[in-house]
Amino acid sequence: MTSDRPDPVILSALGLIVVxxxxxxxxxxxAVEGDPVFLKQLAWAAVGVFFLVLGTRLSLRWIEEFAYxxxxxALLLLLVTxxxxxxxxxRWLALGPIRFQASEVAKVAILAAASxxxxxxxxxxxxxxxxxxxxxxxxxxxxxxxQPDLGTAGATILMLLFMTWWAGYGPGWIFLLVSPVFxxxxxxxxxxWLAFTAMIVLLLLRRKAPAMLWVVVLTVNTLVAAFTPVVWxxxxxxxxxxxxxFLDPAADPHGAGWNVIQSEVAIGSGGLWGQGFLHGSQKGxxxxxxxxxxxxxxxxxxxxxxxxxxxxLAAFGVLILRLVWIASRCENSFTSLIAxxxxxxxxxxxxxxxxxxxxxxxxxGIPLVLVSYGGSHMVTAMFVVGLGLNAGMNWRVI
Amino acid sequence: MAGFFIIYVLIIAGLAARLFHLQILRGDYxxxxxxxxxxxxxxxxxxxxxxxxxxGEVLVDNVPSFRISIVPxxxxxxxxxxxxxxxxxxxxxxxxxxxxxxSRPYRPFPIRTGLSVEEVSAIAENLYRLGGVVIxxxxxxxxxxxxxxxxxxxxxxxxxxxxxxxxxxxxxxGLELSLDQRLSGEPGYRREVVDALGKVVxxxxxxxxxxxxxxxxxxxxxxxxxxxxxxxxxxxxxxxGAAVVIDYSSGEILCLASSPxxxxxxxxxxxxxxxxxxxxxxxxxxxLSRAWAARxxxxxxxxxxxxxxxxQSGSIDGSYRPDPCFGSYHLGGRxxxxxxxxxxxxxxxxxxxxxxxFFYRTIQLGSLDGLAAFARGFGLGSRLMGGIxxxxxxxxxxxxxxLDSLYGDGGWxxxxxxxxSIGQGELLVTPLQMACIAGVIASGGAMPSPMxxxxxxxxxxxxxxxxxxxxxxxxxTEGMREAVAGDHGTLRSLGELPWEFFGKSGxxxxxxxxxxxxxxxxxxxxxxxxxxxxxxxxxGGAVAAPxxxxxxxxxxxxxx
Numbered sequence: 001m002t003s004d005r006p007d008p009v010i011l012s013a014l015g016l017i018v019v020x021x022x023x024x025x026x027x028x029x030x031a032v033e034g035d036p037v038f039l040k041q042l043a044w045a046a047v048g049v050f051f052l053v054l055g056t057r058l059s060l061r062w063i064e065e066f067a068y069x070x071x072x073x074a075l076l077l078l079l080v081t082x083x084x085x086x087x088x089x090x091r092w093l094a095l096g097p098i099r100f101q102a103s104e105v106a107k108v109a110i111l112a113a114a115s116x117x118x119x120x121x122x123x124x125x126x127x128x129x130x131x132x133x134x135x136x137x138x139x140x141x142x143x144x145x146x147q148p149d150l151g152t153a154g155a156t157i158l159m160l161l162f163m164t165w166w167a168g169y170g171p172g173w174i175f176l177l178v179s180p181v182f183x184x185x186x187x188x189x190x191x192x193w194l195a196f197t198a199m200i201v202l203l204l205l206r207r208k209a210p211a212m213l214w215v216v217v218l219t220v221n222t223l224v225a226a227f228t229p230v231v232w233x234x235x236x237x238x239x240x241x242x243x244x245x246f247l248d249p250a251a252d253p254h255g256a257g258w259n260v261i262q263s264e265v266a267i268g269s270g271g272l273w274g275q276g277f278l279h280g281s282q283k284g285x286x287x288x289x290x291x292x293x294x295x296x297x298x299x300x301x302x303x304x305x306x307x308x309x310x311x312x313l314a315a316f317g318v319l320i321l322r323l324v325w326i327a328s329r330c331e332n333s334f335t336s337l338i339a340x341x342x343x344x345x346x347x348x349x350x351x352x353x354x355x356x357x358x359x360x361x362x363x364x365g366i367p368l369v370l371v372s373y374g375g376s377h378m379v380t381a382m383f384v385v386g387l388g389l390n391a392g393m394n395w396r397v398i
Numbered sequence: 399m400a401g402f403f404i405i406y407v408l409i410i411a412g413l414a415a416r417l418f419h420l421q422i423l424r425g426d427y428x429x430x431x432x433x434x435x436x437x438x439x440x441x442x443x444x445x446x447x448x449x450x451x452x453x454g455e456v457l458v459d460n461v462p463s464f465r466i467s468i469v470p471x472x473x474x475x476x477x478x479x480x481x482x483x484x485x486x487x488x489x490x491x492x493x494x495x496x497x498x499x500x501s502r503p504y505r506p507f508p509i510r511t512g513l514s515v516e517e518v519s520a521i522a523e524n525l526y527r528l529g530g531v532v533i534x535x536x537x538x539x540x541x542x543x544x545x546x547x548x549x550x551x552x553x554x555x556x557x558x559x560x561x562x563x564x565x566x567x568x569x570x571x572g573l574e575l576s577l578d579q580r581l582s583g584e585p586g587y588r589r590e591v592v593d594a595l596g597k598v599v600x601x602x603x604x605x606x607x608x609x610x611x612x613x614x615x616x617x618x619x620x621x622x623x624x625x626x627x628x629x630x631x632x633x634x635x636x637x638x639g640a641a642v643v644i645d646y647s648s649g650e651i652l653c654l655a656s657s658p659x660x661x662x663x664x665x666x667x668x669x670x671x672x673x674x675x676x677x678x679x680x681x682x683x684x685x686l687s688r689a690w691a692a693r694x695x696x697x698x699x700x701x702x703x704x705x706x707x708x709x710q711s712g713s714i715d716g717s718y719r720p721d722p723c724f725g726s727y728h729l730g731g732r733x734x735x736x737x738x739x740x741x742x743x744x745x746x747x748x749x750x751x752x753x754x755x756f757f758y759r760t761i762q763l764g765s766l767d768g769l770a771a772f773a774r775g776f777g778l779g780s781r782l783m784g785g786i787x788x789x790x791x792x793x794x795x796x797x798x799x800x801l802d803s804l805y806g807d808g809g810w811x812x813x814x815x816x817x818x819s820i821g822q823g824e825l826l827v828t829p830l831q832m833a834c835i836a837g838v839i840a841s842g843g844a845m846p847s848p849m850x851x852x853x854x855x856x857x858x859x860x861x862x863x864x865x866x867x868x869x870x871x872x873x874x875t876e877g878m879r880e881a882v883a884g885d886h887g888t889l890r891s892l893g894e895l896p897w898e899f900f901g902k903s904g905x906x907x908x909x910x911x912x913x914x915x916x917x918x919x920x921x922x923x924x925x926x927x928x929x930x931x932x933x934x935x936x937x938g939g940a941v942a943a944p945x946x947x948x949x950x951x952x953x954x955x956x957x958x
Contacts, residue, residue, distance in 0.1 A: 166402070261437055261589065268420040268428025306421040310414060317410045321403060328399040343406070351409050358416045 006056055006389040007326065013318040014052075014370070014385055018045055020312050021371035024300040027278050028292035029373075037292055037373055044375040048382035055386015056393065063387075064334045067109075067116035071140070074109035077102035078143035103144045103152045104380040107159075110140055111345065111384070114160055115337035118167035122333045128213070130169055134160075134177060151356075151366025155348040162344035163337060166327065172203055176217055183221040187228040197221070263298040263357045267309075274305030292373040294365055297357045312371075313354075319385075320347050326392040335391040342388035345369075346381075438469060438592050440506055441563045444583030445537035447613035449551055449573070451622040452650070452852070457547055460537035464518040467506035467565065470499045472530030472592060481528060484520040485510050499564070506532045508565035539567065539666050543622065545659035546629035548572075549687035550620065550850070552788070553662035570665075572687075573616070576786045577851070583613035617852040619650035627952045631945050632657035632932075639932040640688035640829040641949060646837030647925040649846035649859070653949075654830070656688040691789040693826040694931055697906030698752045698888075698938070699915045700773075700821030702839055702874050704761060705745050707772040709870035713763035716873050719744050723755035727816075734758055734816055737905075749877025750884045752903065754820050761819035762812065769818065770797040776835050777860040778827055782848050784857065793831055796824035822907055829929045832917045837927035838864070839878070840900070840919035842871045845927075878902055878918060888939045889916065892947055897922050897954070901946070903938035910934055914941035923954055 022041060029037035063070075081102040114137060121129040137160060145153035161174050179200060186196035200221060204214055269275065291299055301309040320343045327339035346369065353368040355361030367374055369381040420428065449458040466485050473496065482489040492509060499507030522533055539554050541547070552572020562568065568582060569575035588607035628641040632655060643653035660677050677684060686692055708714045723740035726733045740753040748756035761769070774780065779795035794800075796818060801810040804824070817823030830848070837845040843866040847859040878900035881887040888903045901918030911934030919927040928946055935941040 162402075264420060265428050265432050265437070267417070268424055269432035270421050271425040271429055272422060301417065301421070306417055306425075309417050309421070313410050313414055313417075317407070320406050320410075324399065324402050324406065340402070343402070347406050347409055351413070354413050355416075358413065358420065360412075360416055 004393055007322065007392045010319055010322050010385065010389060010392075013315045013322070016315040017312065017319065017370045018048075020300065020308075020315070021045075021296070021368075023277065024296045024303075024371060025292050025373045027303060028296055028299045030278065040375075041373050041378075044378045047375070048378045051379050051383040052386040052389075055383045055388075056390045058387075058390065060332075060335050060338065060387075060390055063112055063338075064116050064119070067112040071109040071113035071136075074102070074106040075140055075143065078106055078140060078147075082143055082146050100379075101147075101149075101376040103147055103149050104376040106140050106144055107152070107156055107345065108380060108383060110137055110156055110160065111163075111338065111341045111387075113137065114163050115334050115341055118163060118337050119332075119334040122167065127210075128216075130164060130167075130173060130177070131216075133164075149365065151352055151364030154364060155345075155352050155366060158348040158352075159341060159344040162347075163341045166337060166340040166344075167333075172207055175203060176200075179217065179221055180224045183224040184228045187225040193225055196225075259295060260356070260359050260363055263295050264359050266298045266302040267358065270302040270305040270309070272306045274301075274303045274308055277303050279303060293367055294353065294372065295357055296372045297354050297368050300371075301357075313350075316346060316350050320350075323388045326388065330391055339388050339391035342384050342391075345384055349381075437589050438472075438504060438506070439587050439589055440467075440532060440534065441565070442534070442586040442588065442607075442610045443536050443565065443567065444585050444610035445612045446539060446554070446567070446574075446583065447581040448615045449581075450615065450617045451543075451625075452617065452619050452652070453621065454617070455622045457541075457543035457618070457622065458551060459540055459542060461540045462535050463511065463538040464513040464515065465508050465511045465534055465536045465565065466513065466518065466521055467508045467532040467534070468496060468499060469504065469506050469530040469532065469592075470496055471503035474529060477528050477531075480524070481521070481531060484524060486517070502564065505564050511536070511565070512538050536565075541663040541666065544626065545661050546626045546655065547620075548659045548662040548684075549656045549689065549691075550618070550625075550654050550787075551662070553666040555666065571685075571788060573618075573786065573851070575788050577616060581613040581616065584611040586610035619645075619652065619849055619852055620654060621652045621953075624653045624949070624953045625655055628653045628655035628949050629657060629659060631948045631952070633659075635932055635935065635941070635945070637933055637935055638682050638686075638688060639930065639935065639945075640692070641930045641945065642689050642829045642833035642928065643949070643953075644833050644837045644845075644848060644927045645925060646841045646845045646919065646927045649837075649849045649856075650852075651830075651848055651850050652926070654689045654850070656686070656692075658682050658684045660684040687787070687789060688829065688931070688933070690783070690787045690828050690830045691791055693791045693793050693828055694913050694915075694933075695823075695825060695906040695908060696821040696827045696832060697904035697913065697915055698754075698821055699832055699902050699904035699906075699917045699929075700825065700827070701749055701752065701757060701819075702878065702902055703773055703776060703778075703835060704757055704769065704819045704821075705749055705874050705877065706839075706866060706870050707769050708760050708764060709745065709873060710772070710867055711764055711768065714745060714760050716746070716869070717744060718760070720756060720759040723753050725755075727755045727758040729758070729813055729816065730811065732813060734813070745873055746877040746880055747884075747886075749874065749902065750880030750887045752881070752888045757819040758816045761815055766801070766815045766818065767797050769815070770795045773825075775861055775864045776831075776838060778825075778831055778835075780860060782830060782834060782860070783850065786850055786854075787830075790830075791826075791828050793828055794824060794826040800824070821904060829931050832915070832931075833927050833929035834861075836917040836919050836929060838866075839871060839874060840921070840925065840927050842866060842868065875900055882918075889918075889943055891939065891943050892918075895920075895947060895950060897950075899946075899950070901943075903943065905936070905938045908934065912936055914938040916942040916946045918946065920950065920954075926950070926954075 022045065025041045026038045114133060117133045117136065141153050141156055144156060161178070164174055164177065182196055186192040200217060204217065300312060323339050323343035327336045327343065330336035330339060349366065349369045352361055352364065353366050356363055367377050369377050445460040448456055450456050478493060479489055482492040487509065495507070495509050518533055521531065525531060525533065550572055552574040553570055554567045554574050555570040557566040557568035563585065569578040574581065586608040624643060628643070632639045632641055639657050641653060641655045642651065644651050664673065719742050722742040723736050725739040726735045734754070736754040740751055740755065743751065743753050743756050773795050779793055781790045781792055783790055801814055814823055818825050834845070834848055838861050843861055843864050845859065847857050849856065879898065881889045881903065882892045882899050882901050889901045892899045892901055897920050899918055899920055901916055904915030906913040906915060914932040914935035915930070915938045917929045928950065930942045930945050932941050932945065
């Protein structure tokens, strides 16, 4: 199948998701007095459609050409936000009357820059090239984390890992890339550390890694493992507590932990068919401050039940798998990476956000893209879908 | 590509499986909770950290006590008279408590704390028919030490900040306030499923309870015995005062006593309004931490600083003898009096006999701003403890800029400089600052920053850059030795001490009666610096010196 028209399967799934999102936001907004949440979301969806079209019309070659300057601009925006951001958590950047989250712009920039970098590597392989790609991208992720936006940073890293995999680096490489995180965790006990180091050594042996790689990987991991307890020990107990609360907000019983319980009760009470649209009765949900944003899935699942939730998951599933399919059909490695990155972008947001409302993922402030109330991510997500569609429309031409 | 399909399908299938678990397998359970029951969270306060003295003696700990709380959304006003009767509250005060609690209707709000088993049993027996009433055991602060620590340690009270949970206790004064973050720990909580009538149905199946993390223990540098002794000796005077003792080799504060005191244990457990009012309206102001939060003119105990300034700047040396003291000094048609006729003295003699005229004459070789900058180098005019002592005063060191702003440009003159040189005029200090000055002189400038909590971070002391000449320190030390050991010294009464005491007395003029001061130090048997002030006590040598004597003898042995 070759077509110049946007893929109808993706468009249908997208339409379904956006309609479900508007319904859920409408229902959740019943409790928000004074603020025309639903009308604003409707307006944002309209703006989103514009960006969807924009995403399909832009030349991907042009995007490939300007991926790095675009990424630099995003870094700058993140820096400005870190120092001069406004809004509840200081994540917002005001540009005249328009306020937006720089971390959303950064996601697109990372998608483009990583695609460009991996595409370049596939045509001109370099030793340790993948490490250079990560060294270039990690500043943006760290700045996102500092926003503070732990959820977005995590989802972005996961997206990047999937793109690495797509670029042809196997799970072994990916394990090596994330090994410092495991090294820090393994420092809890000697046994963990021995097991972890043994795994690393086996992996390096199996890959017949060059001496340079041995040195780099083992040095970095040993240093990280050795210094984690030292740094931790230097902190006072209350500082440690602050850090654990930062990494795991659910530990705060009146904050995030409370939200998750109410969310679980709300979702569970939905049963098979739900309580009926606009009839969600979970009193506790009325206390969720984020019911129209981060916990919007709970509202939908309570009112529409297992059936309605599956419908939404299925729509996302079709969107994601279709993007993977498009990526596999692209002959140009850049467009292929773009499409697979789009798929990973939606999959990771879905997993992190819905997983959180279901109580199986840590509580991090991350919206369910295309569904939650909010303009920045609606526009970004629509644009990302547009890029994916664009990749699907161009495989024949290139 | 197949791998990607599989992974993404697995992610979505995993979410669907969890949905199936929550909505289909346990849907009935959650639907029931949602329809009739709800979950409430009961906070388990963390025990606050213990506070010990330098020898490990526990000064403050926690004891378990019973607490009755009410969840307004579950509580029926029909039960109000019964609950009021059983909990020993007047119905009016209970209903006003519930009024306050209703702003957060889903959280348990403590109505009585610190109860014994007997006091709580009446409610416990009726719990089966009272909805929205919670009884639990919480740690309660216990002040084992006596009121001698009321200012240093302070007391706790109900937290008032927006983020605090109902019944949260936080520090209100002293170290309880300044170290609240370290002492308070992290509260735990448990979840209970409550039915529509506010009765506990079961523990929540979905998640366990989180235990509280106790606060950090803190060890003070204060010595319990010395603190108690100093407080008792001060109390004998019957007028307010303060005593500070510092180990000048380590900077550790061994005693930080203020008088009069109050019973912080009673305040922490919630005193009746009348008792609180009587503490607040006491003319002797027991809540004031005189050792660091009150400022006094130092009077003659400031003279060692003036002497060091003149010696260091080279204005005088050890052999310099200005014109004699005839009992007063004339300047601009005014008489600046001395307390007796001293004759011709060198700096050692002027310090030992506390001659004002010597300093009136010699200070004219220096300048006000030079003296002010030098005095600031000793930490005067600044807080020494980095915020660890709430309400710590800076004191005041007058400079020409300050006098200009007070009296208008040029509205002041040489007379102001003469007054400051003998510790009068606009100069104001705290007892803690004066004890540090004694320690700085004793150590030749090597004393570390004063420290109140063991293992705290050590910063550079203000006097690190002072760079005192050895000869100057030796002369001033000799003057302080002569004050005690010399034939005409102002502190001859301290000559009876079994160790050599280096001291300086002061009688600081004040409109409501002179403040009696002594500062000084001993090298043996331990390197201790001391400052004592008695508010409106009169003559330093007569009133403050016996206090110094009793504190040092009582602490170091040797009778008394």
